[in-house]
Amino acid sequence: MRTYYIAALALSIVLFNACSLSGQQKETREVKLDKKQHIAAFAEGCFWCSEHIFEELAGVDSAVSGYAGGHTINPTYEEVCSERTGHAETILVYYNPEIISYSQLLDAFFNSHDPTTKDRQGPDVGSSYRSAIFYLNAEQEKLALQAVVKWKGAFKDPIVTQIAPLDKFYRAEEYHQNYANDNPYNPYIRNVSMPRFNAFKQECKLKMKSNN
Numbered sequence: 001m002r003t004y005y006i007a008a009l010a011l012s013i014v015l016f017n018a019c020s021l022s023g024q025q026k027e028t029r030e031v032k033l034d035k036k037q038h039i040a041a042f043a044e045g046c047f048w049c050s051e052h053i054f055e056e057l058a059g060v061d062s063a064v065s066g067y068a069g070g071h072t073i074n075p076t077y078e079e080v081c082s083e084r085t086g087h088a089e090t091i092l093v094y095y096n097p098e099i100i101s102y103s104q105l106l107d108a109f110f111n112s113h114d115p116t117t118k119d120r121q122g123p124d125v126g127s128s129y130r131s132a133i134f135y136l137n138a139e140q141e142k143l144a145l146q147a148v149v150k151w152k153g154a155f156k157d158p159i160v161t162q163i164a165p166l167d168k169f170y171r172a173e174e175y176h177q178n179y180a181n182d183n184p185y186n187p188y189i190r191n192v193s194m195p196r197f198n199a200f201k202q203e204c205k206l207k208m209k210s211n212n
């Protein structure tokens with residue numbers, strides 16, 4: 001009886017550990033930031049739009065939609081939309097500095113949204129849609145502050161962009177990745193994202209992938 005009890009206890013410990021481990025692995029969407037890679041993090045409203053815009057720039061290897069700047073762990077899209085987690089819809093931009101510099105990415109950032117509307121971008125309202133530059137190091141912080149000075153004359157109202165260190169970045173759910181390309185007939189993509197994308201392509205002087 002005693003042997004049976006010990007065996008049952010051992011089995012339940014093994015099962016408990018296996019379950020909690022797989023749960024953790026499945027649930028964590030925090031992106032480990034590789035110091036060897038060149039990465040920028042920007043929030044400028046809906047990430048469906050910003051991911052699409054930045055991926056169009058020559059020198060950008062990829063952009064990932066996710067959440068940054070909040071205070072909860074592993075937020076879901078619904079939690080972020082509730083405006084109770086403090087996160088902003090953010091993209092991580094992986095870029096090649098031999099083709100595009102961080103300063104040029106900052107130019108693309110200020111050229112692709114309205115940084116003067118607090119907690120709002122176009123039709124989307126709430127702090128999850130705020131304008132923010134999440135810097136990864138002191139050099140990026142310095143360049144971001146310089147970019148605000150450079151761009152302030154371009155807008156009628158003061159720039160309200162938050163400039164803060166990137167603490168954690170959580171990858172958004174997979175259906176949010178490449179959303180604009182995968183859902184061209186979605187009314188939001190047609191009526192909000194595409195006009196924003198086309199205006200950016202027209203105004204931005206940087207080299208685009210499709211113009212190569």
Ligand code: MHO
Nearest residue numbers: 046047048089123124188
């Ligand atoms: N208001 C839009 C925003 C999408 S975006 C990913 C929507 O709910 O469809 O925040």
